[in-house]
Amino acid sequence: MTQIPSALILRKELQELMRDPVEGFSAGLADDSDLYEWDVTVMGPPDTYYEGGLFRARLSFPRDYPDKPPVLRFKSEMYHPNVYPNGLVCISILHAPGEDENGYEDASERWNPVQNIRTVMLSVISMMSSPNDESPANVDAAKEWRDNRDSFRRRVSQVVRRSQEE
Template sequence: MSSAPASANLLKRQLKEMQNNKDIPGISCGLHKDNIYDWEVMLMVSDDVKYYGGGFFKARLIFPKEYPLMPPEMKFESPIWHPNIYPEGKVCISILHPPEEDKYGYESAAERWLPVHTPETILVSVLSMLSSPNDESPANLDAAKMWRENLPEFKKKVRKCVRDSLEDAY
């Protein structure tokens, strides 16, 4: 009998599935320091994605031992300017919030983490979030304000992030 927690076995299977799945272009995953609970992720954003197209963004998914009952944390290591990404890189989207009622009443429990989510659904949601920011509940207030009030300047700042991500990727 294996002494590894069930979450480790599930993550091993999900990592292997993601590495073998050619249906999701632009996502590459591997382990950070051989730790099944710490994934390195590369998002190669397709050119047709608004604003961030062409970028190569490095991120990490850190899974709790309670996974899949509790969500992982996702953090961009590449600098990225986005209303739903904190300045230090942590991603703020509903499906990564713990499965409980929102104390602020903004999200329903159904919008938050559910054990049916997988690393794949998280990363697909993050790719979608890049082109469709939610500026009503921002993690980066300055980016949200710029998104609403000065879209040309927002686009210029994002283009710099994309250029910088390309330099960091090589």
């Protein structure tokens, strides 16, 4: 039985992450029979509002990976300007390659096939450290981030506590 190239690439990336883990997240297959669905745990980065949190997420890969980006959706509650209320992460590296039809991003900021799981997860950790409120996925979180940091911090503290109880 021949495997499609994306399966070979994903297997290799998973093996590399097991051999050389990256601080701040862990990843593994959601089901041993499916290389295209991964469970991920993102640790809230130190010195951020998310510190101490253990946020569960699902990383779903298209069959034409790495030509197309994966989709990352938090399963744990997440309150962040760049995460939709349904948990879907909205950052440039996860946007389809090419020009942005809305003109918000340069093509160089978007997905390209040299990206990998490691760069995606490091971008998510960076996102948690430095929210981008310029083009928010969660408008309420972005407004609170801009206008009332104390309220934002309190709300995120509740989310962090709940993530620790999951």
